[in-house]
Amino acid sequence: MQNTTHLVCTHCQATNRIPTERLNDAPKCGKCHAYLFTGQPIELTSTNFQNYMANNDIPILVDFWAPWCGPCKMMAPYFAEAAKQLEPHIRLAKINTEDEQQLGAKHHIRSIPTLILFGGGYEIARHAGAMGTVDIIRWVQSHT
Template sequence: MNDSLHLVCPHCHAVNRVPAARLAERPNCGQCHQPLFTGQPVELTAAHFAQHITRSDIPVLVDFWAPWCGPCRMMAPHFAQAAKLLEPHVRLAKVNTEEEQALSAQYHIRSIPTLALFKGGGEVARQAGAMGAADIVRWVQAQR
């Protein structure tokens, strides 16, 4: 059984191998020495989206949002709170659909906010609409 996980650094986007038993020890990136988990969602752009989705051995929950969207702005603090509750077992990330229109089109985002859960490089679940932190955590745990 493989007891190490590949984790993508939220700062420099390097792939790190971390023993699963060390996840709770707040590991740092081997390249930039920043924490691999910050308790905050990672802002992703097209340049690093695939790296985080395909190279991470933990699920990645992506919030597709836009700055002009009222429900998106309302959900943002709840999504950040969910990051504190779900890390280090799930990485939370945000994609600004205004700035990353190609990603939005690629994943057929029709309404925002939309949460998409990725595992092993593929989307496994999707939920549209604003949610509170407890609902986000419950929804993600139901998918695992």
């Protein structure tokens, strides 16, 4: 029997079943053939949020941010670098709380940036305040 990992394609939103031992082999979407991992955080909105939470077997780390927030902008390159290092074991995503106020309210975001680590659609851990790449990775690994 083969272990498979469910992954939502960031391009067409289809759910893929990837043999777990092939996660490191740059898997592509069976439907649209886009790479399932690009080394970049993805954008989550109220439209795609639930699909990602329900249909990804890997944990999702979400950066709740806003364009007017200085520390958020400062952290953005560190977060992008963390995506390169944590994929394909963790999916990194960003939610613009200015555009997606409902998602911010739903998760009781009181200050930004706030990082929330989700597993199986549930919050595993959260951290308020900006972090550097090494600290982001260390924090995620301490909770997975």
